[in-house]
Amino acid sequence: MSQRIFLWALLTSASxxxxxxxxxxxxxxxxxxxxCHGAGVAGAPTSFEPSAWTERLAKGKDVLxxxxxxxxxxxxxxxMCSDCTQEDLVDLIDYMSTEQPK
Numbered sequence: 367m368s369q370r371i372f373l374w375a376l377l378t379s380a381s382x383x384x385x386x387x388x389x390x391x392x393x394x395x396x397x398x399x400x401x402c403h404g405a406g407v408a409g410a411p412t413s414f415e416p417s418a419w420t421e422r423l424a425k426g427k428d429v430l431x432x433x434x435x436x437x438x439x440x441x442x443x444x445x446m447c448s449d450c451t452q453e454d455l456v457d458l459i460d461y462m463s464t465e466q467p468k
Contacts, residue, residue, distance in 0.1 A: 373396040391457045398447035419463035
């Protein structure tokens with residue numbers, strides 16, 4: 367029982383993107399988000415630079431999700447991912463806002 371609790375605690379506290387990212391999320395990123403976030407086009411926070419996301423993340427992930435769904439400033443609704451679900455968008459936000467291992 368204590369091993370299950372330890373494993374649960376470890377998995378829920380570890381950043382999923384720090385050790386593995388779902389290949390589907392990477393594919394979505396490459397085909398939609400990278401267009402603007404890869405280079406920080408039109409003020410978009412640059413991918414994999416946590417400092418670019420600090421202020422946005424401080425507002426809460428719910429705010430970021432709603433901005434992604436509705437569009438924000440120059441970002442169209444759903445970004446460039448018209449087929450993305452809310453879960454996909456959350457995964458993409460987590461992926462882009464975390465420094466990636468090199």
